[in-house]
Amino acid sequence: MTKRSTTHATFVIEREYPHPPAKVFAAFADAKQKIKWFGGPDNWDKSNYQLDFRVGGKESISGGPPGGTVHAYDATIWDIAENERIVLAYDLLLDSVRISVSLATTEIKPSGNGTQLIYTEQGVYLDGYDDAGQREEGTQQLFNQLEAFLNK
């Protein structure tokens, strides 16, 4: 039997983008935009992206390094306030093993001529496969990718 364990942790990432809130929100809400920055690094294989952006809607993506571990992300959207807030819960599976479940809140606020983004992830890491430090690092990378996308 697998040794069961859970570790709970919360991390917060704050970013400033020189773009209006509506543009930042659209990068999350529009599937065609989100797939351009969301997911693993550029050299990963990605498949099965879907986003049904409404409360109760699902988002999923699978991917990983070529020939390597398959990462599967599955989310349910719990709350949307247009141009202000998105709340979703997601789980992450590595080759079909569930390694974490997270509640992720993205807050979007006007800041000068741009936008402040506050991302809070409250997570439970299961059975020792991952931890909040690694997840935060990966998420920082996602927001770098978002920044590059917005600046294009």
Next chain:
Amino acid sequence: MTTLAHATVVMERTYGASPARVFAAWSDVEARKRWSAPADNIRIEYEAADFREGGKDVSRCIEPGNADYVATVTYVDIRKDQRIVFAEDVVHGNKRVSAALISMELTAKGAETHLALTMQIASFDEAGMEAGYQFGWNAALDNLAKEFAQ
């Protein structure tokens, strides 16, 4: 603008029953109806109950003189007799007031079972729902002990 508050609340109890018995009190919706109401004048009604990974519960917390609290639960990770992880949102009247990620872990301690409940809460009404979770779950976990009292 909306006001968000994030919190993590941990509760622990030790019950005089095996992990299998404590787990059964969570997996069985009839048992849950008995112990999850936090006060004598509050009752819980289920509109849907589907205890499996990906399954959903919809329950209504009914208190005289107050709008119902409607909780929608999605079960994410279930390990029989060991662990349940679920996501939940709560709607009060016509307003969504919180989303939460909740994990419940059971550990055998001799003939008893240690239960750890961790609630990671995003409250949309400032800290109001954090207080709601504190009140509701403290009472429910105390009630749960009565399931094993005979």
